[in-house]
């Protein structure tokens with residue numbers, strides 16, 4: 511018998527961490543950070559709910575931190591086995607982990623300054639740069655469709671999940687004496703029909719499917735509608751003589767935005783904006799995307815690429831890459847007609863928070879959200895329509911227009927999740943993770959209506975035996 515225990519992303523969207531145990535083998539599917547409210551951040555200083563030294567291997571679905579961010583802590587606590595992931599994920603991982611480390615250091619310093627003032631014990635570092643280096647050395651990159659063995663009875667294949675560069679659906683076949691069982695873990699599933707990413711791979715057989723449900727309660731607008739909405743929002747922001755701020759995740763969202771802006775510019779539907787990609791990390795990540803561009807959705811990319819044009823070169827004629835902090839600060843002097851793409855995607859930190867501070871009080875400006883905003887984040891508060899927002903200790907009036915473009919999501923919507931699931935024949939057992947409780951409830955109801963399947967929605971720490 512095998513078991514899965516969800517130690518994160520159980521009725522919540524972040525902190526993916528699922529422990530698969532079979533007779534004699536323990537494999538972790540993802541090892542991610544909880545993101546969002548401060549309360550969650552404190553959770554990270556807590557110990558793992560299992561012994562990291564007892565884990566034989568990790569399978570990493572993709573490089574996003576809510577799936578990868580606790581790998582250095584896992585190593586710090588004694589894990590020294592292989593970490594399997596795709597080739598592109600292995601390239602993106604160091605960028606993600608080193609960036610997260612510097613944010614972690616800043617948080618730790620701030621907490622310890624406070625603790626010192628209050629006479630409390632100082633919090634020690636949960637992991638170091640050396641641990642990140644060890645994580646990178648433990649990575650065993652695999653190509654999509656390349657089957658590999660973790661043990662002779664534990665076969666694994668990674669398939670394209672179409673979510674971000676390198677993202678994978680994990681298919682695991684467990685052999686037990688005279689029978690075998692197949693587990694499919696969706697990781698984060700992408701949308702169908704995007705311009706940049708391939709559609710998620712379809713799989714026909716599994717005994718048990720552990721599927722994400724971030725948008726289990728809603729469908730996204732289709733791409734044509736979304737692009738048209740994006741065009742109109744930008745046109746109205748331009749007409750009001752304002753600027754457009756786009757909080758964007760460095761991996762995935764940013765690259766799709768560059769592609770869509772390029773597409774609007776190519777069809778001469780974009781006003782005379784100056785476009786800033788104000789994120790050293792997103793720039794670095796986009797360089798990696800550019801290396802893999804021909805393996806991505808060739809149709810979408812080729813229609814834009816003239817010869818050897820890439821996301822960073824020639825797709826957009828007025829694209830400025832700002833790496834140095836002083837160049838980022840200089841953007842504040844621009845009065846109007848700047849599109850500013852910066853992280854973090856949920857406005858929990860990073861350069862976007864400075865741009866929001868400088869621009870959110872001015873009703874000529876527009877903030878355009880293009881990705882999921884988790885509970886407890888400033889991004890979620892702004893989307894929910896707060897009148898004031900506190901940033902850098904200052905109460906700021908929210909006068910800027912606030913727009914949300916769900917159609918740019920990197921996650922499948924409700925119907926796409928159901929369609930993906932419907933390809934499994936005969937019907938598998940279904941376990942839903944990576945979604946807030948309401949979203950997973952709605953998805954579970956819809957799965958029952960359409961596929962007559964009773965999906966399970968485990969709580970954190972609950973054991974699913976199969």
Ligand code: ZN
Pocket residue numbers: 572574673698
């Ligand atoms: Zn993701």
